[in-house]
Amino acid sequence: MAKGTIFINQDRCKGCTLCTTVCPKDLIEMDQETLNALGYHPALLVDPSDDCTGCTLCAVICPDVCITVYREARMRATA
């Protein structure tokens, strides 16, 4: 079950590949099938078994602020 996911704004991506190097689970790759309007192969989340934890490492290193990160709301302990 997914604990998190990311949205990559492929229109802004410049294909620098930095996000692919920091993902602890290697879930991001460059989409060689697509060219965006800027002329780059944008980053793509490949997560067939919902492994993304929403750790935000990719978003922290992205120079073009393409990545939005979502995470499941934490369960709060009740007294």
Added chain:
Amino acid sequence: MSVIAPETMETVYSYPQSLTEKPTHYCPGCTHGIAHRLVAEALDELGLRERTVMVAPVGCSVFAYAYFNTDACEAAHGRAPAMATGIKRVDPDNIVVTYQGDGDLAAIGSADIMHVAARGDNITTIFVNNAIYGMTGGQMAPTTLPGQKTTSSPMGRNVDMTGMPIRMSEVLATLPGSAYIVRRSLHDVKHIRKAKKAILTALKVQQAGLGFSMVELLSSCPTNWGIQPVDALQWVEEHMVPYFPLGDYKIADGVADL
């Protein structure tokens, strides 16, 4: 552009309010984008966006005024600290931030930055040091490392002829008016997070009126160094960090209490 969050999930990271939606003109993998984002996030967190005035430099970040969703103006080459001083003195309620590269701050603007630090004017400077003149085509800068090849030092920087690179943070830390001078790096996630904390502190120093604050950020220039973005970050770690040691060079009294 708005994105609908998946059901049951909360957004833990999204586009900062203090950046406009305009895509930057920076090359792929350039850490200017990271530096912009960190400044924007810091302004958001402290709620300073509405009263911030950015002063854009000349260099790659010359269009910074178009990317920050704050008031901004454009200074002549190297003169951002002088302009910032004027803006701050006219209305001390403004939060005034200059964003300068190493060609701008350490070469043509070296006098201006010295005197703003000597006067202790209450502004914040973000100093992006990538050891090269980026916008003009990769010429040698005062911060270029010994032996580093640039378009104006094709055999590598000859230190017998041009001297050693200037360590601006160390120089400015010796001046009595400076309150907070630190050097951080943007070469990996851990150091990016540390850099953001430093930027937050620098802005708090300005809010508290303690004096001049500067955060130097070691950055990459994949295009003019002629290497891939991932290799460029590694180059920062292997070559720049040893010559430009990361650390706190000046922490004035009162900064630790912020």
